[in-house]
Amino acid sequence: MNTSRSEQLYKTACGFMPGGVNSPVRACKAVGTVPLFIDHAKGSRIWDEDGNEFIDYVCSWGPNILGHCCEPVINAVKAACDKGLTFGACHKGEITLAELIKKHFPSMEMLRLVNSGTEAVMSAIRAARGYTGRDKIIKFEGCYHGHSDGLLVKAGSGLMTQSIPSGAGVTEGCTKDTLLAKYNDTASVEKLFEEYGSEIAALIVEPCAANMGVVPPENGFLEFLREITKKHGTVLIFDEVITGFRLSDGGASKYFGVTPDMTTLGKIVGGGMPLACYGGKLEIMQCVAPLGSVYQAGTLSGNPCAVAAGIETIRQIESIPNFYEELDKKSAMIENAIREKGLNVNRCGSLMTVFFNDERVKSYDEARACDTESYGRYYRHMLQSGIYTAPSQFEAMFVSYAHSDEDIAKTIEAIESYR
Numbered sequence: 001m002n003t004s005r006s007e008q009l010y011k012t013a014c015g016f017m018p019g020g021v022n023s024p025v026r027a028c029k030a031v032g033t034v035p036l037f038i039d040h041a042k043g044s045r046i047w048d049e050d051g052n053e054f055i056d057y058v059c060s061w062g063p064n065i066l067g068h069c070c071e072p073v074i075n076a077v078k079a080a081c082d083k084g085l086t087f088g089a090c091h092k093g094e095i096t097l098a099e100l101i102k103k104h105f106p107s108m109e110m111l112r113l114v115n116s117g118t119e120a121v122m123s124a125i126r127a128a129r130g131y132t133g134r135d136k137i138i139k140f141e142g143c144y145h146g147h148s149d150g151l152l153v154k155a156g157s158g159l160m161t162q163s164i165p166s167g168a169g170v171t172e173g174c175t176k177d178t179l180l181a182k183y184n185d186t187a188s189v190e191k192l193f194e195e196y197g198s199e200i201a202a203l204i205v206e207p208c209a210a211n212m213g214v215v216p217p218e219n220g221f222l223e224f225l226r227e228i229t230k231k232h233g234t235v236l237i238f239d240e241v242i243t244g245f246r247l248s249d250g251g252a253s254k255y256f257g258v259t260p261d262m263t264t265l266g267k268i269v270g271g272g273m274p275l276a277c278y279g280g281k282l283e284i285m286q287c288v289a290p291l292g293s294v295y296q297a298g299t300l301s302g303n304p305c306a307v308a309a310g311i312e313t314i315r316q317i318e319s320i321p322n323f324y325e326e327l328d329k330k331s332a333m334i335e336n337a338i339r340e341k342g343l344n345v346n347r348c349g350s351l352m353t354v355f356f357n358d359e360r361v362k363s364y365d366e367a368r369a370c371d372t373e374s375y376g377r378y379y380r381h382m383l384q385s386g387i388y389t390a391p392s393q394f395e396a397m398f399v400s401y402a403h404s405d406e407d408i409a410k411t412i413e414a415i416e417s418y419r
């Protein structure tokens, strides 16, 4: 495979941006390759600057659940662009999108549109603190909730991939109210509530962890979190930035049948544009300015072009019969091929990770124990076979509706020829 143009561009980019990238995992450091510079994409395929074609299972880390360049979405964005890129004022689309989101996530009684998942989570936690008048929060090791200071503690993929324990530049003051629990370990949560119960504003969790590789919740884990937070008056936040509109139209909450107090959405909800949102119980959201005293704002929040992409993406999902069943079927075929190869795989709907570990991965510690060298070899094999997957052991593989039977067959062939 010729990647000379990508190599050249990467060299140039390194002179302008830290590591040549605008988000660390893209640098492909963990898998020992040069990052490919993408020229364009369509459906399940992407093409790099050297003209190499790949079946894409990164899908921009989740947003492209309909595949790349889904025509109705592109047309909606084009039409919105023609009316103005941004107004910094109210427009009808905001209501349409909010209504659509609330229809699928009824527990988001009121919501606010923002520009990124990071911002959504940061704002949700601020609202939960404002509402409860408490300071502390619980997060889980290996869960990622964006890069705001207070949440950059054992925060999954990006940091795991590069072995940065927490991250420089984050002060002790910023993280002193962040309590760490272990995913799928109820005792670790109980202990924190015993010690700090009345001081804990919020517990935030990825209802299906996908930033330490895919680690689904064990039976009863989410129900346990629901119960213990209720008992202590702590706001339960489901960070559904990945799982929202991914595991089902009502996200992980509907998929697992557990209702949080607040939810954050991103990735798919913006249809490939920078858009995310947070919302939840009315009494919590009424604490947000201008109704309440929790301040949160954004020049580009509710951007009309991003909103148009979100609306059309959700409408497409709604209009395709058996959308999630189909996605599940496609994903199961890939999962089976991986298993037959004797490799370890975790799958939840259209999210999956091949783990280079002999045991089923149920926790952050088990994920961390994986053989990342072997993952790198697997990654390079897949890439050489025309399959573009996540350049890190600790990320998910995303299957989209645009992946055809032929794509899946080609992918399975590549898996079968590994080693």
Ligand SMILES: *Cc1c(COP(=O)(O)O)cnc(C)c1O
Pocket (backbone or CB within 6 Å): 115, 116, 117, 118, 119, 121, 144, 145, 146, 147, 206, 211, 239, 240, 241, 242, 266, 267, 276
């Ligand atoms: C991607 C992600 C975020 C951060 O979203 P950005 O849009 O990258 O800021 C937060 N939480 C989860 C669970 C994510 O997967």
